Amino acid sequence: MLSEATQIQLGIVTILSPITSFALIVAFALRRPTLAKLISLGAATVSLIGASTLLWGVNDPDFRIAASWAWLLKEPAGLSIGILLDPLSLVMLWVVAVIAWLVQWYSLSYMEEDERQGKFFAFISLFCFAMMGFTIAPNLLQSFMCWELVGLGSYLLIGFWNHLPSAATAARKAFVVTRLGDLGFFVALLLAWSGFGALDFGLLSDSGMASSWKTTLAGYDYGVWISLALFLAVIGKSAQFPLYGWLPDAMEGPTPVSALIHAATMVAAGVYLLARMGFLLVLGSESTVAVWRGLAGLAMLTALMSGAVAIVQSDIKRVFAYSTISQLGYMVVGIGSGAVVAGMMHLFTHAFFKALLFLTAGAFIHAAHSNSITDIARAGGAKLKLPMIALTVGSLALMGFFPFAGFYSKDAILEHLFAEGDWILFGAALLGVLITSYYTARVIFLMLKVPEDKHEHGHHLHLGSWMKLPLTVLAVASLVAGNIWLLKSHSWFHIHEAEHGSAALITAIVSTLCALTGAYYSARVFYWKSSPDPLATMTGVATLLREKWYLDEAYSVIVHKVYLPFTAMLQRFELTIVKGALDGVGKVSMSTARMLARAMTGEVQQYVGVSFVVVAAVLLIILNR
Amino acid sequence: MNDFLFIVGLLTALGGGLLAVIARNLFHAAIGLAATLAGTACLFVPIGGEFVAVIQVLVYLGAVAVSIVFILMLSPPFYLKRVHRNALKLLGAVIVTLVVAVPLFAAALAAGPAKGSTAAAPTVQQIGRALLTEFVFPFEIISVLLTVAIIGAIVIARDLPEDEQAVLAEKVPAVKEVDA
Amino acid sequence: MTTLTSYLVLSVILFLFGVFGLMERRNLVGLLISVELMLNAASINFMAFNHFMFPGTVTGQIMTLFVIGLAAAEATLFLAIVFAVYRHYRSVNVERVDHLRG
Numbered sequence: 001m002l003s004e005a006t007q008i009q010l011g012i013v014t015i016l017s018p019i020t021s022f023a024l025i026v027a028f029a030l031r032r033p034t035l036a037k038l039i040s041l042g043a044a045t046v047s048l049i050g051a052s053t054l055l056w057g058v059n060d061p062d063f064r065i066a067a068s069w070a071w072l073l074k075e076p077a078g079l080s081i082g083i084l085l086d087p088l089s090l091v092m093l094w095v096v097a098v099i100a101w102l103v104q105w106y107s108l109s110y111m112e113e114d115e116r117q118g119k120f121f122a123f124i125s126l127f128c129f130a131m132m133g134f135t136i137a138p139n140l141l142q143s144f145m146c147w148e149l150v151g152l153g154s155y156l157l158i159g160f161w162n163h164l165p166s167a168a169t170a171a172r173k174a175f176v177v178t179r180l181g182d183l184g185f186f187v188a189l190l191l192a193w194s195g196f197g198a199l200d201f202g203l204l205s206d207s208g209m210a211s212s213w214k215t216t217l218a219g220y221d222y223g224v225w226i227s228l229a230l231f232l233a234v235i236g237k238s239a240q241f242p243l244y245g246w247l248p249d250a251m252e253g254p255t256p257v258s259a260l261i262h263a264a265t266m267v268a269a270g271v272y273l274l275a276r277m278g279f280l281l282v283l284g285s286e287s288t289v290a291v292w293r294g295l296a297g298l299a300m301l302t303a304l305m306s307g308a309v310a311i312v313q314s315d316i317k318r319v320f321a322y323s324t325i326s327q328l329g330y331m332v333v334g335i336g337s338g339a340v341v342a343g344m345m346h347l348f349t350h351a352f353f354k355a356l357l358f359l360t361a362g363a364f365i366h367a368a369h370s371n372s373i374t375d376i377a378r379a380g381g382a383k384l385k386l387p388m389i390a391l392t393v394g395s396l397a398l399m400g401f402f403p404f405a406g407f408y409s410k411d412a413i414l415e416h417l418f419a420e421g422d423w424i425l426f427g428a429a430l431l432g433v434l435i436t437s438y439y440t441a442r443v444i445f446l447m448l449k450v451p452e453d454k455h456e457h458g459h460h461l462h463l464g465s466w467m468k469l470p471l472t473v474l475a476v477a478s479l480v481a482g483n484i485w486l487l488k489s490h491s492w493f494h495i496h497e498a499e500h501g502s503a504a505l506i507t508a509i510v511s512t513l514c515a516l517t518g519a520y521y522s523a524r525v526f527y528w529k530s531s532p533d534p535l536a537t538m539t540g541v542a543t544l545l546r547e548k549w550y551l552d553e554a555y556s557v558i559v560h561k562v563y564l565p566f567t568a569m570l571q572r573f574e575l576t577i578v579k580g581a582l583d584g585v586g587k588v589s590m591s592t593a594r595m596l597a598r599a600m601t602g603e604v605q606q607y608v609g610v611s612f613v614v615v616a617a618v619l620l621i622i623l624n625r
Numbered sequence: 626m627n628d629f630l631f632i633v634g635l636l637t638a639l640g641g642g643l644l645a646v647i648a649r650n651l652f653h654a655a656i657g658l659a660a661t662l663a664g665t666a667c668l669f670v671p672i673g674g675e676f677v678a679v680i681q682v683l684v685y686l687g688a689v690a691v692s693i694v695f696i697l698m699l700s701p702p703f704y705l706k707r708v709h710r711n712a713l714k715l716l717g718a719v720i721v722t723l724v725v726a727v728p729l730f731a732a733a734l735a736a737g738p739a740k741g742s743t744a745a746a747p748t749v750q751q752i753g754r755a756l757l758t759e760f761v762f763p764f765e766i767i768s769v770l771l772t773v774a775i776i777g778a779i780v781i782a783r784d785l786p787e788d789e790q791a792v793l794a795e796k797v798p799a800v801k802e803v804d805a
Numbered sequence: 806m807t808t809l810t811s812y813l814v815l816s817v818i819l820f821l822f823g824v825f826g827l828m829e830r831r832n833l834v835g836l837l838i839s840v841e842l843m844l845n846a847a848s849i850n851f852m853a854f855n856h857f858m859f860p861g862t863v864t865g866q867i868m869t870l871f872v873i874g875l876a877a878a879e880a881t882l883f884l885a886i887v888f889a890v891y892r893h894y895r896s897v898n899v900e901r902v903d904h905l906r907g
Binding site: 617 | 718724727728729732735
């Protein structure tokens with residue numbers, strides 16, 4: 001059992017390791033790929049060891065070590081930075097550290113032909129620092145700063161191949177859309193500061209603050225306002241409707257980036273933030289709880305919408321991107337409806353199997369030099385053994401089949417909805433399970449079913465050597481992560497959700513049935529070709545899905561019809577009024593000067609006369625004192 | 626005796642002053658100035674300034690007023706021309722004079738009661754001693770100043786070198802009717 | 806008759822004559838004459854104060870002597886300037902000398 005001081009030091013080392021890596025690479029190794037890789041992976045190893053040591057040493061749900069150092073103001077105003085080590089943060093930290101390590105190991109192969117590798121690893125290190133800093137932030141301020149920094153890292157990495165205009169556009173889109181969400185975070189910060197004078201999570205979640213959270217401000221209590229503000233941030237960062245348009249486009253970045261950032265960590269930051277603020281469900285008023293339920297509803301809608309779009313994607317990464325949006329929706333549903341631990345569990349398992357799926361996709365892409373599923377299939381992708389196994393394992397986990405990891409976490413959420421009697425959400429969630437397995441199985445079947453007329457001459461595809469380890473590790477994790485969680489979660493969290501015996505069995509059976517139905521129907525359509533594609537007939541629906549519910553068009557309309565005219569108006573205001581005022585000041589001085597210059601007649605007698613009068617006046621004043 | 630000198634001096638000074646500023650003919654003005662200076666010298670005597678009175682006559686009257694008359698002699702006869710009166714300028718002059726008059730009179734009339742002039746007038750020896758002890762610095766400086774003034778006057782008033790004269794001739798308006 | 810006040814009033818009147826002349830005259834030499842009037846009035850002031858307020862001292866008279874000397878130097882330079890002005894403007898009308906207008 002490590003001492004508290006040692007744990008704090010370990011935490012600090014874990015966090016500072018990636019930023020040191022970033023600094024070192026930028027200073028010495030931008031053009032020395034081997035050195036950069038060494039530094040980066042070394043730092044990742046240090047972080048992994050640190051995070052693991054810290055996590056596996058926790059055996060008490062009330063474990064909490066917090067240390068802050070005043071940065072601008074002392075506590076409780078909380079303009080300080082520091083670390084907060086409790087089971088929630090350590091679990092997340094561990095997930096980040098593991099995935100980051102595996103992704104970097106994988107990138108040794110994936111990025112080997114890129115000449116800007118040094119920069120890549122530098123950016124990944126920067127991102128890791130930001131993500132870890134966010135995870136163990138003890139107060140809203142550090143959370144926010146690292147949240148923004150994470151967004152920066154995402155921008156840099158999405159647009160890494162900056163010679164591609166599509167990548168640059170995607171990076172910008174991601175940054176701007178999430179920035180809109182960040183506005184919400186900032187508002188929440190301001191509200192907390194002005195309302196309570198404190199930003200520290202420990203202080204905010206203290207039971208004594210319950211009354212503060214219920215104080216009203218303009219008709220609604222603080223709990224409601226701050227929740228709504230944070231929801232905006234979560235919707236942006238975790239890609240819920242209507243701010244999810246950036247995530248599919250973010251697939252323009254290298255696949256390791258997609259795996260790390262847009263599957264396991266950054267997009268999960270929103271979910272983590274919700275979990276962190278989960279005390280509001282306890283301390284907040286009924287309206288606060290209702291608002292959280294509303295978010296859950298929105299998230300369920302997102303899950304269904306994005307799942308549907310995933311059905312028609314031909315780019316393998318986009319299938320998984322929409323799948324991520326959908327699964328994030330599930331996590332938010334879990335937390336929003338009160339099952340915070342279940343939501344976090346899904347985050348935990350999803351990180352592993354989704355990262356696995358992305359890295360697998362990357363292996364295929366790297367081998368076949370194309371993102372399209374049919375291209376990969378034609379090139380003989382199915383012949384790559386390890387990736388196919390990984391794809392199968394990951395898909396089974398995603399579809400939620402026993403005993404893979406996804407089964408336990410998805411079921412936990414479904415159980416909770418069932419037990420709460422929330423039939424609408426429960427039904428919708430089951431529908432989502434069906435859709436999920438439909439599109440997931442579709443990928444496998446399309447890979448297996450190579451069109452007969454086009455057999456490529458079977459040139460050998462090879463798997464990158466560094467890719468083997470991560471794929472294997474993640475495949476194993478996708479199998480056992482659920483069990484690990486069930487084993488350890490009692491020492492991490494207070495499990496309020498009691499094990500509903502019969503409910504658990506019912507939901508397990510029902511959800512498995514749904515998943516099987518989806519997979520079976522998918523097989524009929526894509527593998528055995530015994531059923532026609534349902535979307536071939538429902539052309540209207542098909543168009544909607546292909547156009548991604550016209551979301552990007554909606555963005556475009558809003559920007560062009562609302563935002564740009566508004567800025568144009570402001571610019572006109574600036575030019576006419578502000579500039580006019582400034583010019584006016586100049587003009588007034590000029591005309592005043594010209595007026596005064598008329599007094600300069602050049603006639604000496606006038607000058608003398610004036611000075612006489614002035615002196616006489618002064619004399620008068622002096623004499624009268 | 627003192628009163629008599631005072632009256633004479635006052636009348637002469639004021640009369641001369643009036644003539645000096647009113648007269649159209651500058652010669653008359655110069656005469657007026659001379660009269661004022663003489664009257665002032667007269668005024669100095671009753672208050673123990675005999676030495677200064679003499680110096681006033683010698684230097685002021687004898688040098689300054691005379692040099693003014695020289696210049697007037699050497700210039701064209703302006704007084705022969707009829708000049709248009711500028712009413713506005715006259716008004717301005719009157720106003721300025723009146724404005725300046727107010728505080729000056731106020732100060733003059735507010736001067737405290739004079740001590741009796743029982744003490745003896747300063748003697749020339751006293752003045753001489755003061756010039757060479759207490760006031761030796763200004764005394765020496767004024768000689769420097771006079772030298773500089775002479776040199777400066779020569780520099781300002783001398784003819785320009787040949788080339789600059791040609792340049793000047795182009796810029797200067799043609800000789801026309803001079804006016805006062 | 807010879808009181809301080811009468812001397813002071815006399816010097817003020819003389820000074821005012823000088824001011825009026827300075828404002829009204831157009832000829833440069835006329836200006837000079839007015840200025841000399843003002844200086845003279847100041848001298849009377851000095852002498853009067855010396856006699857009536859500080860008998861036994863000699864400072865006022867010394868001042869007057871210096872004023873006379875300075876007036877001489879000033880008149881000299883003034884007249885030199887009249888020469889230079891005439892050369893440039895072909896006129897000794899002070900209203901013509903307005904090149905610093907604007």
